[in-house]
Amino acid sequence: MSKSAFSRRGVLKSGALAGTGLALPTIFTASSAAAFTNDPTGSSVTLGFNVPQTGPYADEGADELRAYQLAVEHLNGGGDGGMMNTFSSKELQGNGILGKKVEFVTGDTQTKSDAARASAKSMIEKDGAVMITGGSSSGVAIAVQGLCQEAGVIFMAGLTHSNDTTGKDKKANGFRHFFNGYMSGAALAPVLKNLYGTDRNAYHLTADYTWGWTQEESIAAATEALGWNTVNKVRTPLAATDFSSYIAPVLNSGADVLVLNHYGGNMVNSLTNAVQFGLREKVVNGKNFEIVVPLYSRLMAKGAGANVKGIHGSTNWHWSLQDEGSQAFVRSFGTKYGFPPSQAAHTVYCQTLLYADAVQRAGSFNPCAVVEALEDYEFDGLGNGKTLYRGEDHQCFKDVLVVRGKENPTSEFDLLEVVEVTPAAQVTYPADHPMFAGGALGSCNSGA
């Protein structure tokens, strides 16, 4: 049959096919144009704020989110500028980052590694985030840090206190501003020595997971160096809410100091139990029984109420600090939200500014350029005094605060008082310290 195949339908069909064929080359140009993951080509840049909005650390997460929003406002030139005015680097102009307006996406980590990674992945794959930050738990921070390394974006850790984050699980694309278990031990030891002497018997109750273990190890090592004796180390399940059965044996152990390596709701419950058992009124070996909580936060102090009075611990930052940076931050946070920020809020605000500043100095969003700009970077004016971002493990070294539960709080926020500011030199350790050994940074990944 010589009847032509040029039916209207046929022409349309082949036209559609040809159109698809023509569209193909643009696919290749689109993918090859990017030099690194999520290179922001438009007039704005997207950051991913991945915090626990549900679960046991939801309070910390909510406070972190507030601080992030404040930081974005300041970076885009809104508000009073906060710590941008006191920051030692003056690169940030209040016109976004490298002239691009800062936008953000938020996600819920649920304090679960899986959910946190899913959320971070969607930020990277769907929203085009060039930096991920957040986390209120070390497990989650380590999981997301690993993901960011693979994906080729920068991870700025939020509240994570485990030695492992910048120890055996450190990654080239990950950075931590917050302090860690070792630093808590090093800062607390001299204070404990002055207060309680060198002849003490310590009993540890420890949350049974990575963070608890590294902190227990750090505190035990620091106190044993003072001459203290560690009587016992007891692991408690993370899900425990009643610690009575763990407190009772303490009474008969001959110990005269109880160290609670607990955080959040765990600490609130274990401390309350310990006080109810009358531990604080007890006299053992001719000495008053004492309780120490190595990692303290205002939110925890609030939960434990009057029980925290006179109990010592360490913290990364406290809103009552009188330096210029802290005051500027507390002022702008207070103006916006009506109450002072927590240490979690402070550390994530700093991380956001530090990232923005590093990009500005590097002149590029390329993760490898940012890593180079942050490594061995010294800065000041962010509330912790002179601070160093060490290149070997991407950990910040700065002063650590030793705090005590206030005897006569004047308001619901005025729960802790700063006893001592331990200078950075005293909490600095070599990068190959045994507690941090076993990992490698690897090399930076830009996802290209």
Next chain:
Amino acid sequence: MFGLDNKDTRMLLVVAVLTLCAPFILNPFPTDSAMAQFNAGYPDLMQRFVIFGIFAIGFNILFGLTGYLSFGHAAFLGVGSYSAVWMFKLLSMNVIPAILLAVVISGLFALLIGFVSLRRSGIYFSILTLAFAQMSFNLAYSVLTPITNGETGLQLTLDDPRILGVSATADGSIPVTSLFGLEMRSTFEMVVGPWAFQFNAGYYLAAFILLAAFYLSIRIFRSPFGMMLRAVKSNQQRMNYTGLNTKPYTLAAFVISGMYAGLAGGLMASMDPLAGAERMQWTASGEVVLMTILGGAGTLIGPVLGAGFIKYFENIFSKINDNVLHGWFSFMPDGLENFVVFVIHPFIGKGWHLTLGILFMLVVVFLPGGLVEGGQRIAKWVKGRKNKDDATPATKTPAE
């Protein structure tokens, strides 16, 4: 086709088309539009859809057919993930051995747990499985830390002693999972006008495995073995009285569904080489029960729909925040805008659980058969209207 009748073939084809075209179907909105928030066509979420689909299909073989409600299925998912990650650490970054080991180990684990748990039925069975799963979770979380890396989760490191392959690539990073060199994370982006569609290698691998798993599940449903399992559901006592030992059948169903869970776990680890203990927690086990019931227990396609539904809410609704809302409603006058945002606020972001809960309640109350029943009702309604059109003249005729 493939030994299936027409109706099942059609269903398999529908599932095939849906999964293979998912990058298009799930990305209906242009990238820069305000509605792009609702796009779900990015690799990670698509992978999750199919992987949890496999998990739910497997769960449905046990729950849908025999009526045994296992509350500990997440344990098998977790065991599968751990086995797969260990395979990556020790043997090679190829996903095939990892997935195989995941299926085998979780099958053995299911045999052990099933053997003990299936001595009881009903609520006692559920409690036993729940107890085993919580036990596995707690072991993985703390006691077995050398194997599971505890709370942090098992991850790849730069000094893994990989027998077939390198510990670290030349540029000093951890090698990525692959299928004979095809990287699981490699994504091909197709830009068509304002749309951007992402085709991910890992997704397609998971999608093909889903199709195979779905096909196998149809065959099981239609086999004499499936009939036996249904008989267990309708009246196990009578079967026992007729002298039939049902235990081998239920145990087989339990192991098969455990292997499906292990397959899902192995795939999850292949897409993202990390295994965390919370994958085994009772909430994770509860989730798959919800998926199956939401989609329609005992139906073939229901669990897949339910899995997609729940994962969509978890990943899309949890990411809408007040800022996004203000963006949507910025056309309204200020006061009204704030009011609307205030009203919607509890249902988005951290409130996604609430929204999902309400929808789950509505489905259970009004569509006890799950989403599948909803689909059937719509189909019936459409057909009914058509029939009525056809029928009207027919009824008229005799009257004339």
